[in-house]
Amino acid sequence: MACPLLMIAIMMSLPSIHAVAVSVGERVGAATWSLRTSAELVTGMSIMAFVFTIAQLLLFIEELWWRL
Amino acid sequence: MRAASSLAQLELPTALPAFSDDLPAAVLPEEPWLDLPLTWIGSALDRIALRGMRLAFASALRVSDAEREAAYESGAPYTTAALVAEPRRFFDFLDAPARPVTMRELHRRPVAGGEAVTRELATRYEPYHCSGTWPACVENDRVVVEHWMHRDTRPRATVMALHGFTMGTSWIDAHVLMAAKWFALGFDVALVALPFHGPRSPRTARYSGELFASWDVGRTNEAVRQAVHDVDLVRRWIAAETGRPVGLLGLSLGGYVAALMAGLCDDLPFVIPLVPPVTFDALACSLLALDGPPHACAPPLPFADLRAAYAVHSPLSHALAIPRERVLIVGARGDCLVPPEHAYALWRHWGEPPIHWYSGSHVAPFRRARLLARVAAHLDALALD
Secondary structure, X not given: OHHHHHHHHHXXXXXXXXXXXXXXXXXXXXXXXXXXXXXXXXXXXXXXXXXXXXXXXXXXXXXXHHHO | OEEOOHHHHOOOOOOOOOHHHOOOOOEEOOOOXXXXXXXXXXXXXXXXXXXXXXXXXXXXXXXXXXXXXXXXXXXXXXXXXXXXXXXXXXXXXXXXXXXXXXXXXXXXXXXXXXEEEEEEEEOOXXXXXXXXOOOOOHHHHEEEEEEEEEXXXXXXXXXXXXXOOOOOOHHHHXXXXXXXXXXXXXXXXXXXXXXXXXXXXXXXXXXXXXXXXXXXXXXXXXXXXXHHHHHHHHHHHHHHHHXXXXXXXXXXXXXXXXXXXXXXXXXXXXXXXXXXXXXXXXXXXXXXXXXXXXXXXXXXXXXXXXXXXXHHHOHHXXXXXXXXXXXXXXXXXXXXXXXXXXXXXXXXXXXXXXXEEEOEOOOOEOOHHXXXXXXXHHHHHOOOO
């Protein structure tokens, strides 16, 4: 189960990484977003990804608990 | 019985009216004491996710004066007297004869008992109101569907599973929407990517669904309208291909679309909205505008105008078009993202159809076995076979 959870965590992080890449790209070109906005977006999405991963872990533990 | 207190946990700013004034306070059945900690833990996770959401989107969606003016103008075509009197006119394509569909198979992989086929259907969506803000987006001109099909047995029906906001990656959607469970119960499953989500996001999007929900009222309204258009396109195609009933199960934003379609399409065999919001304006304000000064993200329009502009596609603006017995609303007791007042308002609006409250929250739906059993029993009672 740890492997799927790790995969979920990585996959959930991808949008954040993508957001960084796009924002950096924009700054290299014609910047429309401030670095602060980009940082907030990435941090916020990482928090959401972390919470989602924790929730999935708890759901897995709960399922095991009821099966025992 | 007790009144839900989830709204009290949200820190609504004084500048915005609390939507509890408009939606009735939710009255939930008593929760078993053993489950109370689950709801508490779920609510705590929701509140952290809410913090992340506000941090992620509050600054990104802050509007300039020019954007505020544009937002005001973009909402006007959706508040005409004709649409207010008859909001179904907004979805006039549903009454038009079906057009031939172009389908292309992209990928095929085995799943236990069958195979998952990824397809794309060309959508010929035409906006209700053509404005400069509707993006030309090649990725969004096709509907990507992962279709789980039984190999040797006839499916009981097809469950069209609609994901939530910022989702749209099929394998994550399949996990969250419990596709394997429905498949094991004998249903085919179709995981549909909603407009501007997942594979339908433009390459420049920072996150899935960025172009779906913004303060551009016109674009958001058109995105919801396109979601209805595309879901209807896919369900007609699947129904024609399989000859079996095709119903809807939607989570969060997907639940909103499913609930809306329950008011528009009288031939749906079942509709199961999971934690569905019912008013976009209240949802947007609660999700995005709670970050107090100096990061406050004020809506571009006065609250009442925002509500009026979104009203055309609110499930509360449409009467239920199918028998109540075909509907099962699912709400979360500790939901802080889409508070229980939303599901409760929908339940009241639809004349109190079957409803199930699970312990947990938006991101942490505990007691899933009970939820699965409840939905399975509901589908069994419909005698779809």
